[in-house]
Amino acid sequence: MSVTPSPSATSIIRRARFVVTLFGIVWTVLALRLMQLQWWQEGRFSDRAEQQREYAEEIPARPGDIVDRQGRLVATTLTLRSLFIVPRRISQPWTVANALSSALDLPADQLFEKIGERRDRQFLWVKRRLTSDEVEKVKALKLPADSWGFRDEYRREYPQGVVAAHVLGLRDIDGVGRGGIEEGLDKVLSGEKGRRKLARDSRGRVIEILDDIEHPPSPGQNVQLSLDLVVQLFAERELDAVMKEWKPESCSAIALDPKTGDVLAMATRPTFDSNHPERAAPAEWKNRAIADIYEPGSTFKPFVVSYGLDQHVLRTDDKFDCENGLYRMGRRQLHDHHRYGMLNLTDVLVKSSNIGMAKVGERLTNERLFEAATLFGFGRKTGIELPGELPGILRPLKQWTTYSTGSIPMGHELATTPLQLISAHAALANGGLLVRPRIVLPHQQDSTAAIRQLSEQTVSPDVAKWVVEVPMQEVVTRGTGKRARIPGYNVFGKTGTAQCISPHGGYIHGKYISSFVCGAPVEDPRLLVLVVVNQSSVGGETFGGRVAAPAAANILKQSLVYLRISPEQHLLDAAANWKEDPPE
Amino acid sequence: MFFRFGAALILIVSVALTGTALETQNLSLKRSLSQQQYRMEVLLESQAKLRLETQRLGAPAKLFDALERGDASLYRPPKPQRADQRRAPLLNWNNANGDSRKPAIRDQAQE
Structure with a gap:
């Protein structure tokens, strides 16, 4: 007997089926949605969740120190605190601005304006690199905890002050090297920033530092300079004296070890204090030892003579008729400062005769003069580790004319930087090897050091030795560089006086660049010094022997004693008989 | 169980x-x-x-004036607090036996 359900029971069953089906559909939809979220869109949502929860923070790397060749500290880094606020969480901007301004000596209205302009921001610097007193004052304000904070930042310190400022350069407020070694070796000094992950809550507060550091910071390497701060200081003090006495627009000095190419001093005036760069005038930034070019004048003459000797175009006993101070060379008239008759090759250099050198030029011809200039490194950068070095000017040979035959041997029609010039003179002083100057000492294990120091032979050692020991020494003993004599030492040198080149072409009348390069001892040169004085404003025609030679000699003398290069007793005795120099 | x-x-x-x-x-x-x-x-x-x-x-720039005025000596004191060599000398101290080589600043000051 079959039981027929009653209509009410059928309705209940139908409703129940409906409810079950409905639940089934809802669950299916939910399940599908879950599958969509968990499978198909999993990556996107997990990324978004991670972005909300985690964020990566940069860990700054401590920049390396810079020391001189004796290990004296010239640049180091301290950690200081910088103050930031969170404008979004500041409910009373004026109260906060007022409190902070009194603690940090800032204008309250400006700070208030800044907060007002950035009300929706999460971050605003108030003041960077606070002193410890300022940090304590800010802490004492007891501002709402989530509205401000400190961040550690590095500050570069230069304990030697203005000394070697152009060589060092500086680091800006963001820790980027600007100028000098700080820029040239920025990658080495800066190190690599690290990164770590932090977890934060829904309000953005850090709740956990996650364990896995993505990339640990690697501190910058220390750099050892070839500079010796004492020699550097000798150079800087002499330049200060030159600035005071001759009032030039600028001047620079370099001291160099001719055998290794190590720059022991590189100074420029005017200068700036790396600790207070905001006080520097635009003209003070330029490192004139590598970024100023000028005609070398007579300091170029020894290269022409040595190349002529090396090529057997000249002989040491050659004589030249200096035409009593007036020589017509094509359409051009050449003059000497004094009326010389016959001069031997030595005297042409000792008296710095332009006519004698023009005749040397005629004998060498333009091709050889060009080779000489190229061989000694003119017209190309020396490759020192400093940014902003200029290559100088050496025009292509095809642009040279018959005029060049007379001009180039006198050091005109080409331009050089002081560093190029002293590097070329170092080649003569060390027996003919053109060594690349360096201002950074290599690490002991640095294999590139050997490659860097590869040098090229310019002239034979005998020729270089003769030029240094005979004419260049006699320039100091009886020639234009007598003011560079140093008791107890045999000094060699060469004066140079060149007219300033006008930026509009031609020369500036009455404006001279005076230079003097000297070295000692002649028998085994240990140190070369170059002083270049740009446009002295007092003293009329400012010869290199008058303006630059005394300063160069003072630097050389003090440095020789400091470097423990003993004076010769018989030379000390002979120096007692020296007479005062006659006026030039 | x-x-x-x-x-x-x-x-x-x-x-x-x-x-x-x-x-x-x-x-x-x-x-x-x-x-x-x-x-x-x-x-x-x-x-x-x-x-x-x-x-x-100890910066040379700071010590030079004192050395030139004669306020500071270049010579090694008879009883230095630390007997070992200074790692970063302003000027190398003369040894205890006396060294005939003249120090730079003294030479300059004599002029």
């Missing part, structure tokens, strides 16, 4: 307790490591500050 259940429960509890103990120890080690790193950073910073200060005080 009861014994097996009890044994399983004890095993689970002991594994959990061991895990907790290890985690606690791990956190404690992490904390001490972090403290040591912090102390090292503080000490390094302090060393950097002190080194900077000593280098500032």
Whole structure:
């Protein structure tokens, strides 16, 4: 007997089926949605969740120190605190601005304006690199905890002050090297920033530092300079004296070890204090030892003579008729400062005769003069580790004319930087090897050091030795560089006086660049010094022997004693008989 | 049955307790490591500050005037506080036996 359900029971069953089906559909939809979220869109949502929860923070790397060749500290880094606020969480901007301004000596209205302009921001610097007193004052304000904070930042310190400022350069407020070694070796000094992950809550507060550091910071390497701060200081003090006495627009000095190419001093005036760069005038930034070019004048003459000797175009006993101070060379008239008759090759250099050198030029011809200039490194950068070095000017040979035959041997029609010039003179002083100057000492294990120091032979050692020991020494003993004599030492040198080149072409009348390069001892040169004085404003025609030679000699003398290069007793005795120099 | 259940429960509890103990120890080690790193950073910073200060005080530019005035001597004191060689000399001290080579500043001051 079959039981027929009653209509009410059928309705209940139908409703129940409906409810079950409905639940089934809802669950299916939910399940599908879950599958969509968990499978198909999993990556996107997990990324978004991670972005909300985690964020990566940069860990700054401590920049390396810079020391001189004796290990004296010239640049180091301290950690200081910088103050930031969170404008979004500041409910009373004026109260906060007022409190902070009194603690940090800032204008309250400006700070208030800044907060007002950035009300929706999460971050605003108030003041960077606070002193410890300022940090304590800010802490004492007891501002709402989530509205401000400190961040550690590095500050570069230069304990030697203005000394070697152009060589060092500086680091800006963001820790980027600007100028000098700080820029040239920025990658080495800066190190690599690290990164770590932090977890934060829904309000953005850090709740956990996650364990896995993505990339640990690697501190910058220390750099050892070839500079010796004492020699550097000798150079800087002499330049200060030159600035005071001759009032030039600028001047620079370099001291160099001719055998290794190590720059022991590189100074420029005017200068700036790396600790207070905001006080520097635009003209003070330029490192004139590598970024100023000028005609070398007579300091170029020894290269022409040595190349002529090396090529057997000249002989040491050659004589030249200096035409009593007036020589017509094509359409051009050449003059000497004094009326010389016959001069031997030595005297042409000792008296710095332009006519004698023009005749040397005629004998060498333009091709050889060009080779000489190229061989000694003119017209190309020396490759020192400093940014902003200029290559100088050496025009292509095809642009040279018959005029060049007379001009180039006198050091005109080409331009050089002081560093190029002293590097070329170092080649003569060390027996003919053109060594690349360096201002950074290599690490002991640095294999590139050997490659860097590869040098090229310019002239034979005998020729270089003769030029240094005979004419260049006699320039100091009886020639234009007598003011560079140093008791107890045999000094060699060469004066140079060149007219300033006008930026509009031609020369500036009455404006001279005076230079003097000297070295000692002649028998085994240990140190070369170059002083270049740009446009002295007092003293009329400012010869290199008058303006630059005394300063160069003072630097050389003090440095020789400091470097423990003993004076010769018989030379000390002979120096007692020296007479005062006659006026030039 | 009861014994097996009890044994399983004890095993689970002991594994959990061991895990907790290890985690606690791990956190404690992490904390001490972090403290040591912090102390090292503080000490390094302090060393950097002190080194900077000593280098500032001993900068050649600062000592030159005193040496030239004769307020400071270039010669090694008879009883130096530290007998070892200075690593970063302003000028190398003459040795105790006397050295005939003249120091730079003295030479300049005599002129």
